[in-house]
Amino acid sequence: MLRDGDVGGRPSSETAPIVAGRGLRRTYRRRDGEEVRAIDGIDVEFGAGEFVVLLGPSGCGKTTLLRCLAGLESPDAGAISLRGSTVFDAEASVDLPPEKRRAGMMFQSYALWPHMTVQDNVAYPLKVRRAGSAEIRARVDEVLRLVGCAAIAEQYPGEISGGQQQRVALARAVVARDDLVLFDEPLSNVDAQLRETLRTELSILQRALGFTAVYVTHDQSEALALADTVIVLNQGRIAQIGPPADIYRHPASAYVARFMGPVNEIPGRLTRREGKDSVTTSLGTFDATRPLPSDLGSDVLLVLRPSELSVGTVGAAGRQVEATIRSLQFQGDYVEVLVTAGQQELLIRDRSDQILQVGQSVLVTLPGVARAVVPDDGLRPTRLPFTDEAA
Amino acid sequence: MTTSILAKRSRPMVRVAPLRTICLVLGLLMAALIVLPIVGTIVRTFAESEGLSAFTRAAELDDLGTTLLNTAIVVVVAVSAATLIGTVLAWLSERTTARMGWVSEITPVMPLLVPPVALAVGFVFLFSPRAGVVNVAIRSFTRSEATTGPFNIFSWYGLLSLYVIELIPVVYLVVSAALRSVDPALEQASRTAGAGLFRTFVSVTLPSIRPAVVSSMFMSLTIALTLFSAPAIVGATAGIDVLSVRIVRLLTATYPPETDVAVVLGLLTLICIGAAWTVQLRILAAQRFAVVGGKGQRASLIDLGPWTVPAKGLVLTFLSFATVLPALGLILVSVQRFWSPRIEIATLGFDAYRRVFASGSITREAITNSVALGAAGATIALMIATLCALALRERATGVFRAIDGLLKLPAGMSNIVIAVGILVTFAGSPFNLSGTVAILLLAYVIIYMPQASIAANSAGSLVGRQLTEASSIAGAAPSRTMRRVLLPLMVPSLASGWTLLFVYMAGDLTASVLLASTNTPTVGYVLYEQFTSGSYPTIAALAVVLTSVSSLVAFSVLVLSRRARTT
Ligand SMILES: Nc1ncnc2c1ncn2[C@@H]1O[C@H](COP(=O)(O)OP(=O)(O)O)[C@@H](O)[C@H]1O
Ligand SMILES: [Mg+2]
Numbered sequence: 001m002l003r004d005g006d007v008g009g010r011p012s013s014e015t016a017p018i019v020a021g022r023g024l025r026r027t028y029r030r031r032d033g034e035e036v037r038a039i040d041g042i043d044v045e046f047g048a049g050e051f052v053v054l055l056g057p058s059g060c061g062k063t064t065l066l067r068c069l070a071g072l073e074s075p076d077a078g079a080i081s082l083r084g085s086t087v088f089d090a091e092a093s094v095d096l097p098p099e100k101r102r103a104g105m106m107f108q109s110y111a112l113w114p115h116m117t118v119q120d121n122v123a124y125p126l127k128v129r130r131a132g133s134a135e136i137r138a139r140v141d142e143v144l145r146l147v148g149c150a151a152i153a154e155q156y157p158g159e160i161s162g163g164q165q166q167r168v169a170l171a172r173a174v175v176a177r178d179d180l181v182l183f184d185e186p187l188s189n190v191d192a193q194l195r196e197t198l199r200t201e202l203s204i205l206q207r208a209l210g211f212t213a214v215y216v217t218h219d220q221s222e223a224l225a226l227a228d229t230v231i232v233l234n235q236g237r238i239a240q241i242g243p244p245a246d247i248y249r250h251p252a253s254a255y256v257a258r259f260m261g262p263v264n265e266i267p268g269r270l271t272r273r274e275g276k277d278s279v280t281t282s283l284g285t286f287d288a289t290r291p292l293p294s295d296l297g298s299d300v301l302l303v304l305r306p307s308e309l310s311v312g313t314v315g316a317a318g319r320q321v322e323a324t325i326r327s328l329q330f331q332g333d334y335v336e337v338l339v340t341a342g343q344q345e346l347l348i349r350d351r352s353d354q355i356l357q358v359g360q361s362v363l364v365t366l367p368g369v370a371r372a373v374v375p376d377d378g379l380r381p382t383r384l385p386f387t388d389e390a391a
Numbered sequence: 392m393t394t395s396i397l398a399k400r401s402r403p404m405v406r407v408a409p410l411r412t413i414c415l416v417l418g419l420l421m422a423a424l425i426v427l428p429i430v431g432t433i434v435r436t437f438a439e440s441e442g443l444s445a446f447t448r449a450a451e452l453d454d455l456g457t458t459l460l461n462t463a464i465v466v467v468v469a470v471s472a473a474t475l476i477g478t479v480l481a482w483l484s485e486r487t488t489a490r491m492g493w494v495s496e497i498t499p500v501m502p503l504l505v506p507p508v509a510l511a512v513g514f515v516f517l518f519s520p521r522a523g524v525v526n527v528a529i530r531s532f533t534r535s536e537a538t539t540g541p542f543n544i545f546s547w548y549g550l551l552s553l554y555v556i557e558l559i560p561v562v563y564l565v566v567s568a569a570l571r572s573v574d575p576a577l578e579q580a581s582r583t584a585g586a587g588l589f590r591t592f593v594s595v596t597l598p599s600i601r602p603a604v605v606s607s608m609f610m611s612l613t614i615a616l617t618l619f620s621a622p623a624i625v626g627a628t629a630g631i632d633v634l635s636v637r638i639v640r641l642l643t644a645t646y647p648p649e650t651d652v653a654v655v656l657g658l659l660t661l662i663c664i665g666a667a668w669t670v671q672l673r674i675l676a677a678q679r680f681a682v683v684g685g686k687g688q689r690a691s692l693i694d695l696g697p698w699t700v701p702a703k704g705l706v707l708t709f710l711s712f713a714t715v716l717p718a719l720g721l722i723l724v725s726v727q728r729f730w731s732p733r734i735e736i737a738t739l740g741f742d743a744y745r746r747v748f749a750s751g752s753i754t755r756e757a758i759t760n761s762v763a764l765g766a767a768g769a770t771i772a773l774m775i776a777t778l779c780a781l782a783l784r785e786r787a788t789g790v791f792r793a794i795d796g797l798l799k800l801p802a803g804m805s806n807i808v809i810a811v812g813i814l815v816t817f818a819g820s821p822f823n824l825s826g827t828v829a830i831l832l833l834a835y836v837i838i839y840m841p842q843a844s845i846a847a848n849s850a851g852s853l854v855g856r857q858l859t860e861a862s863s864i865a866g867a868a869p870s871r872t873m874r875r876v877l878l879p880l881m882v883p884s885l886a887s888g889w890t891l892l893f894v895y896m897a898g899d900l901t902a903s904v905l906l907a908s909t910n911t912p913t914v915g916y917v918l919y920e921q922f923t924s925g926s927y928p929t930i931a932a933l934a935v936v937l938t939s940v941s942s943l944v945a946f947s948v949l950v951l952s953r954r955a956r957t958t
Binding site: 070071072097098099100102103104105107108109111113114115124125128129172176182 | 863868
């Protein structure tokens, strides 16, 4: 067994969350004097075995939040507790250094020590915690086998491939069996194909070892694939938090909706019909599938994913509008069709094999109900540069 | 690039409170040692000589105008020529087919192995008008009747050549490092856009390395202003006086020493350096430089076609003038019985070396002193610099930045001025260090502290921040992180830094000429002192020994740190 003389590890009660952050704030001063609120009042709570993904565009504060949890960065305000015991509290001036927080971490650059072999790299966290040498050997062997790197144990990091470096970094992050492992964009340095493989392996490993994972990425498909809980960040604040399916299907704001992939935003007004919330747009009125948080009469956007729309009369279970095809892009599994219906642009993923042509008039089938409705933020991103012509 | 942001990430990574305390104490000590002597000297000078009388006496020095003009000519010509040649050489061996494997790798360091004083002496042996080895060879080859020439080292062009050869490696080192970090894609983009070789060099390559060129120019200007070996050994005979020689002569050749006048001339040097420094800042600030991506990928080399051979020839010519030829000249004279134009194989022998190493001889003592001072000085300077670099890495706050700047301060000052300051402050009471090894060690450590600091900082910055963070995350205490991760990764760069310092200190002349004595001789001091009076073969042998020791140390360290594994 590992001796743990560390403070961060003892749960104060059985039900305490692994990670709890309260009112976290971190401000940087840029060189030109301007203040940047990298994270700006964040509250989080992660349970045991949970896979949490911090998602957002570059610069939204993901790395800062993660590093605050790790102890690599000190927030200006707020408190963090790990496993029920406080590791940071701005008011009480508590700030445990990273080595006392007992969390694994996988860095974007891998940060493998070039002067140690793969084996020594992976053994380091165990040595530091004074495990016995027999135990170290067994654990290193086991975890290297788990990540498929047993054969390269004697190599130096400079002598193995990028994918192998990644696996070794993963092995080093999990070898101490900490119940919390942090990841800062660990897959952003490898090519797309390897990324998918590693993503799957990571997911399997996390379930097998049962640690809580906090994973930073700017890639929404990675987030959807890995997460139990997604936290979307916007300029240092939490824009939305929830299971991936919820975030994808019921975005709380236009910002979240846009970040989760291409969307059609149809401006409308919140109305009520037969006691149900509904949205009235230029394409008709749509009943909401659940009560909407916005006020009656307020401006909203009806959010439709391109795959919810189809071209032609197939599956005519919705409502149909006339439209003109503006552009076509063949994407393999589907054709991306951009049409205009009146003033409204619509992006459609057409999975039928029908022959379509630019300029052709078609019927577009829309869903009958409004699943995703968000407050109108006034931004109108357009895909067509020549809107006059389209009118 | 994101490194600057990462570097600013403020969470201290290696938090060792004692380290910061040590650094603070050392920093204050260094501040005292660097600043106090100079300020003290200036204040004392003017207090004792009643206001401006030192200035008046300085202005009344014989031929001061000529000395200033000579200095200006030497500095301007040598710095311009060295910048031009050094940049071209660096470009040729970094970027073009003139690159020659390991030869190009060692080109920038080779000239450092022949210390300035040995180089100057070597050149005298080669190009002295009557007995210079090269001159004699040319005369007998052309069956010339003349007894002198065709070359004369004791001349303007001789002196300038020596300056240029001393300065080229400085430019070469800085510029070739910059070239290595410029993304070759920038140049390739220019070529594919239709620009030719020359145009690409001028409009793409040069702008992206301009900061390096400008700062290497500043560095060589500082060195040129204080270089003492070449003007002392060659300039004196040629009748060309420069400022650095005048300062030393005021302190050593007159009795009592005219310290206050020397200080005034030193101030003049400082003002020139200050002005150059301001200009450098102006130039660097006036432009927005291209961000250099540290790709580290090998560029596909630019094919010089038929020019490849002449270009290689140029690089090799420089190497031979900076190292091979002077070394050969020294060796040749050292094995003769007298320095004579006729080389008779039968009389060659190693008597001179026997004299150099004879027990009780001043030369033997000088070698012992120089090697010991070099080793001790390099170790002490590097330790101080490393501690401060670690503290700076840990917490980049104002105090530690200030200390860091302070360590680099001597680079912006004349070595001679520093040596004068140390002489004035520590030679007499209450320290009474005059004629001790301690005062030499002190001077070496201070004068070469900037090089130590640069080496330590770059050793630290080569270790990515995430490497130490990963160790903290793994649960390692700060001291362990330093021991197991940071220091091992810094060792190779620290080792080469140590070598450089050793070579500088063992071959030092500037500080030695003021602070060494017949009781505490150093190799530089003996070479300089005996050059006008001693036996030439002995002098040559001593210079050969110095160069060999430097090279031996450099290559052993190189081999050892290559063997230590880092990837
Ligand atoms: N050391 C720093 N100094 C100044 N600004 C910083 C520093 N670190 C981060 N920032 C700023 O904080 C914001 C959030 O950064 P970061 O957490 O790295 O974003 P992300 O990881 O989401 O891309 C950015 O605007 C960034 O410029
Ligand atoms: Mg980031």
